[in-house]
Amino acid sequence: MNDGDEGAGQEPRPKRADARRNEETLLNAAATVFLTSGVEAPVRDIAAEAGVGMGTIYRHFPTRADLIIAVYRHQVERLAESGPALLETSATPHAALGEWIDLFVDFLVTKHGLAGVLQSDNAGFETLHAYFLDRLVPVCTQLLDAAAESGEIRSDLQAYELMRGVGNLCIGADSDSLYDARRLVELLVAGLRQPR
């Protein structure tokens, strides 16, 4: 509720034009740099790519987490919205859960290093962690509950744990390499099935 994107309470101030322009520029630059150098790229690089000073980055996005959130917000929102939709269109709730998790894995795997940073216990990423949790755990809970109710899976696992497990499995899975995170996640989800 209150996803105040630009109007929190009473309009504080209209924000200057150059500031808005810079924010836009920064978002694009960050997206570019994240793509090539990963989400842990040096702040200086992002500033350089955007052609602004570092102060500007820190003013708009006090922590790296804020920047990452801003860059990927759209995709996360779409992921969150797809949960209920899948529940409608899929054959069974368990299938819906599986497909949704697939989308989640796709998202993480294509964002170089995001999974790692998400689980990192380094200070400064709690915001990021919290955002993902706030946005996605409820969706996952809904899918999980539906599947549990239909008796397809065991019901003793929290959505938080499942998502964190999936996130962990995606660490270091950059579409190359001998490590296929999707396989492992499949196994994990398979392990959820009721052992009837």
Added chain:
Amino acid sequence: MNDGDEGAGQEPRPKRADARRNEETLLNAAATVFLTSGVEAPVRDIAAEAGVGMGTIYRHFPTRADLIIAVYRHQVERLAESGPALLETSATPHAALGEWIDLFVDFLVTKHGLAGVLQSDNAGFETLHAYFLDRLVPVCTQLLDAAAESGEIRSDLQAYELMRGVGNLCIGADSDSLYDARRLVELLVAGLRQPR
């Protein structure tokens, strides 16, 4: 074979007394610091704890990976040896696999941050990665093969992938928190069962 611990080929030189003493001191200091600050603790801290200069650390252990390996070598060896033993004493190969993986998880979870560093793609940790792989993957393969032969589990998963998955699941699981890596690993192993 040739686990040359101190005699590689022809004895090169007897090594000075103070050097040996320092190595011992460093190992203890590192163990202590790893325990309190995790395996990514600043090198300076370890040097301080040991009461030596940083040069001394780097001379004995050129990379952090070397130091970590030295500190945990004993435990890893014991883990490796326990594989065949479990195969003897356990009810079924799949049970043996499960128990061995439990030991692996215990090891990772009690070493603050080790799992994270193991999967990290930062340069400098390949040695560590390689050591764990060399030492443990064959053991895991043996257990996996035995379980596959007995028809208990699917046979399309490499030991490497399994271990990496387990390692990933252990990231950030520091015995506290709402995240119980053991549970997730159990699920993963359960997912391995033949879906007959």
Added chain:
DNA sequence: TGGGCAAGCGGAGCCTCGCTCCGGAAACGA
């Protein structure tokens, strides 16, 4: 249109951390 001023900008600079390098100290053999 022009003047005043807060919002905004940029990057020098400080801090931490990894790692190197070399002058000096200490051990060992004769």
Added chain:
DNA sequence: TCGTTTCCGGAGCGAGGCTCCGCTTGCCCA
């Protein structure tokens, strides 16, 4: 005791995160 060789310590460099403050610029009002 002395020479040689090994070993030690920490100053110092580069990289990266983050801050701070003097300068610039958009905006509003007369």
